[in-house]
Amino acid sequence: MPExxxxxxxxxxxxxxxxxxxxxxxVTAILLHGWTLDGRAWHRQVDALTTGPDVGAVRVxxxxxxxxxxxxxxxxxxxxxxxxxxxxxxVIDTVAPTGPLVLxxxxxxxxxxxxxxxxxxxxxxxxxxxxxxxxxxAEGHTHTVYGLSPRIARLIRLAETTGAGVLARCGSWRxxxxxxxxxxxxxxxxxxxxxxxxxxxxLVTSAVARASLRSIGGFRASIGTQHRLxxxxxxxxxxxxxxxxxxxxxxxxxxxESIAAALPATELTVCPGAGHMLMLERPxxxxxxxTGVLSRVLAEPQPRICGTPTPAETGA
Numbered sequence: 001m002p003e004x005x006x007x008x009x010x011x012x013x014x015x016x017x018x019x020x021x022x023x024x025x026x027v028t029a030i031l032l033h034g035w036t037l038d039g040r041a042w043h044r045q046v047d048a049l050t051t052g053p054d055v056g057a058v059r060v061x062x063x064x065x066x067x068x069x070x071x072x073x074x075x076x077x078x079x080x081x082x083x084x085x086x087x088x089x090x091v092i093d094t095v096a097p098t099g100p101l102v103l104x105x106x107x108x109x110x111x112x113x114x115x116x117x118x119x120x121x122x123x124x125x126x127x128x129x130x131x132x133x134x135x136x137x138a139e140g141h142t143h144t145v146y147g148l149s150p151r152i153a154r155l156i157r158l159a160e161t162t163g164a165g166v167l168a169r170c171g172s173w174r175x176x177x178x179x180x181x182x183x184x185x186x187x188x189x190x191x192x193x194x195x196x197x198x199x200x201x202x203l204v205t206s207a208v209a210r211a212s213l214r215s216i217g218g219f220r221a222s223i224g225t226q227h228r229l230x231x232x233x234x235x236x237x238x239x240x241x242x243x244x245x246x247x248x249x250x251x252x253x254x255x256x257e258s259i260a261a262a263l264p265a266t267e268l269t270v271c272p273g274a275g276h277m278l279m280l281e282r283p284x285x286x287x288x289x290x291t292g293v294l295s296r297v298l299a300e301p302q303p304r305i306c307g308t309p310t311p312a313e314t315g316a
Contacts, residue, residue, distance in 0.1 A: 002046070007063070007094045009087055011078060016070035017095060020050045021059035027129070027297055028059045028096040029290070032088070032109025034135070034276075035223060036216055037207045038069030041106065044283035045290060058294060061095055065108070067215025069207065073172035079218025081108070081226050085115030089123055100129035102294055106279060107251060108219065110136025114228035117235060129300065130293040131240040131263075134286060135248055135276050137255035138232055138262065141224040160220070167217025174212060180205050193247035193275035200280040232262035239296040240266040241289040245274030245281065267292070 002018040009015065018039060029049065031042040039062035049060050064071040065084060074083075092101065105113040110133040117124045137143065180187075187208070188201050208216075240263050244256035253270055260268040269289060274281045 007091055009066070009090055011074065012072075013066045013074045013078075013087075014072045015063050015066065015087065015091065017061065017063040017091065019059060019061045019095060020046055022056060023059060025059040025099075026057055027100050027102060027294060028061060029102045029104060029294065030061045030063075030088075030092070030096070032103070032105040032112050033062070033065065033068070033207075034107030034109055035219055036068070036211045037106075037204065038064045038210055040069075040203060040207065041277070042104075042279060045104075045279055045287055048283070048287040049290070049294075052291070057298060059096070061091075063091060064210075065112070065215075067212045067218070069210050073212045073214055076168055076214055076218050079168065079215060080222040081111050081115045081219070082119060082222070084108070084112040085117075085119045088112055088116045089120045092123075092127060096127075100297060100300075101127050102130040102132065102290075102297055103128055104132040104134065104290060105136055106134040107136050107276065108223060110134065111138075111223065111226055111228070114138055114231055115226070118228055118231040121234075128235075128238065129297040131235065131238055132286075132290050132293055133240070133242045133256070133259055133266075135244055135251050135256075135278050136259070137251045138226070138228045138259055139255065140226050143252050143254040143258075161224070167213045168220075170213035170217070172212045172214060174209055175216070177205075177209050180209050190249055191276045193245050193271075193281060194273035195281065197280070200277065203280070204277065229258060229262045232259060236263050236265060238263075238265075239293045241269065241293050242266050243269045243271065243278055243282075243286060243289055245271045245276065245278055247273060247275045250276045 002020040004018050007015045007017050033039055033041045042062050046060050049058050066074045103113045184205055188196050242256045242259045244253050246253055260266045271282045271285055279286045
């Protein structure tokens with residue numbers, strides 16, 4: 001059973017955290033969920049890592065971002081990717097203060113990892129040994145056209161941005177479950193590809209129901225404008241993987257391709273027929289990529305993984 005606890009942040013926000021596996025495991029994998037979701041999105045990866053052949057070698061940590069899941073709501077000015085990067089640094093210091101890390105991010109979670117690397121380069125270099133990016137982007141909404149024509153996409157983005165501004169002012173309220181149930185067909189179209197298990201759309205709907213309206217609306221501006229390809233280019237020495245579905249309407253294949261171009265050693269996987277929720281739609285593919293990076297990290301000499309960062313790693 002996972003260990004569940006809270007991590008307090010400097011501004012009073014409390015994050016819901018779950019950890020599975022021994023605290024002294026050689027490697028800790030931290031899995032970060034996407035916008036409007038929560039840590040449950042990774043349940044198939046947690047199961048695979050804590051019951052597979054490397055059981056005991058990896059500690060798996062998931063947490064709900066501020067304003068999401070069971071974590072508390074926050075002041076609107078802190079609904080930014082920059083703040084999420086700072087939150088990740090605090091989680092690491094609290095939950096995994098020593099040893100190498102593999103950071104795994106889906107959508108907003110991947111952008112959070114990039115922001116952590118940008119804002120805390122020395123901290124990142126000293127601790128991070130591997131990266132997995134799932135259905136995410138380093139270029140904001142540059143490539144997001146929702147699978148539609150550019151003209152229609154611009155109209156949708158305008159409506160989305162306007163609606164986000166309204167929701168951001170709604171504080172800690174949650175969306176009514178009856179409304180979300182009515183919107184399930186739209187969520188299914190936006191987030192999934194050719195196939196969608198009923199349990200998966202229920203999980204996603206439940207997660208959106210837990211997210212505060214402030215977080216649903218407040219993070220939108222930051223997500224749309226972030227650009228961190230330059231930050232990624234400095235991380236080319238790390239074992240990494242990037243995955244995307246070819247039916248992803250939010251972070252389409254060009255998003256993963258630009259990440260792979262910035263990180264030339266990255267293993268790029270494009271999943272035919274899959275949408276934005278790869279860890280639910282193609283769990284075996286995501287699990288294989290994650291265990292592949294973990295295997296490379298576990299095979300590295302310990303000083304290489306968690307020693308003092310070199311000037312090149314810190315950007316000095």
